Amino acid sequence: MKQTERRLKTLDRVLSKAGIGSRTEARSWIGSGRVAVNGKLIQTPDHWVDLDRDRVTFDGKPLQSAESRYVLLYKPKGFLTAYRDPEGRPTVYDLLTDVKQFLGTVGRLDLDTSGLLLMTNDNALAEAMTNPEHKIPKTYLVKASTLLTDEQLNRLANGVELSDGPTRPATVVRQRDSEKYTFLEITITEGRNRQVRRMLEAVGSKVLKLVRTRLGPLTLEGLSIGKWRDLTPEEVTRLRKQSRAAGRSVKRKS
Numbered sequence: 001m002k003q004t005e006r007r008l009k010t011l012d013r014v015l016s017k018a019g020i021g022s023r024t025e026a027r028s029w030i031g032s033g034r035v036a037v038n039g040k041l042i043q044t045p046d047h048w049v050d051l052d053r054d055r056v057t058f059d060g061k062p063l064q065s066a067e068s069r070y071v072l073l074y075k076p077k078g079f080l081t082a083y084r085d086p087e088g089r090p091t092v093y094d095l096l097t098d099v100k101q102f103l104g105t106v107g108r109l110d111l112d113t114s115g116l117l118l119m120t121n122d123n124a125l126a127e128a129m130t131n132p133e134h135k136i137p138k139t140y141l142v143k144a145s146t147l148l149t150d151e152q153l154n155r156l157a158n159g160v161e162l163s164d165g166p167t168r169p170a171t172v173v174r175q176r177d178s179e180k181y182t183f184l185e186i187t188i189t190e191g192r193n194r195q196v197r198r199m200l201e202a203v204g205s206k207v208l209k210l211v212r213t214r215l216g217p218l219t220l221e222g223l224s225i226g227k228w229r230d231l232t233p234e235e236v237t238r239l240r241k242q243s244r245a246a247g248r249s250v251k252r253k254s
């Protein structure tokens with residue numbers, strides 16, 4: 001087999017992909033000598049592992065690759081999308097009661113954003129869902145700090161200039177206006193840092209409230225805030241189809 005065809009991964013990734021802990025935890029276990037490759041203790045997290053040939057053990061037990069799991073969380077605001085916070089603030093992992101495997105987050109939501117967060121140990125799917133080239137749609141409900149004119153909404157839809165470049169066209173729908181605020185729904189196909197907040201600032205307003213209501217084919221329907229549920233097999237199939245189709249369309253264009 002040619003070198004390029006070998007399936008290589010670093011040891012810390014192999015452990016986290018097996019669903020037994022985060023990469024940070026894996027690095028610390030490796031450092032403390034709990035992990036062996038082909039019977040030899042390895043204390044370097046960046047050690048390359050050949051997935052087809054090498055045998056990895058953790059505390060002497062062979063690593064079993066974890067079953068894929070997909071969890072949909074309705075994140076409340078005030079919870080960090082991070083495994084641990086040095087300042088001790090609550091994280092989304094505090095809400096995943098009764099989930100034994102380590103699941104990574106598919107993208108992030110800001111501390112002050114609530115809504116749909118997908119978590120999984122299926123790294124390939126997570127990567128496909130977050131690859132900006134795949135243009136997976138994400139929908140948000142926004143309460144703006146001002147009333148917005150049609151012209152401002154059109155600018156959001158056509159693309160605004162941000163410090164990291166212009167935004168792609170978005171779908172923007174005015175939901176309603178109150179005396180002082182516009183409520184709108186926006187669907188974007190990128191996932192840049194604080195993107196919706198920065199887009200609103202670019203048209204001279206601010207986000208007062210932000211809720212993600214949809215990611216690809218997934219919605220929050222039926223889920224209460226702070227709660228999670230496993231995806232149904234049909235939802236997993238739909239997600240896989242969407243991310244495969246998105247990948248194919250990128251290949252066709254390149």
Ligand code: URA
Nearest residue numbers: 110113194195196197
């Ligand atoms: N856009 C933002 O500005 N924040 C989020 O959390 C998600 C999208």
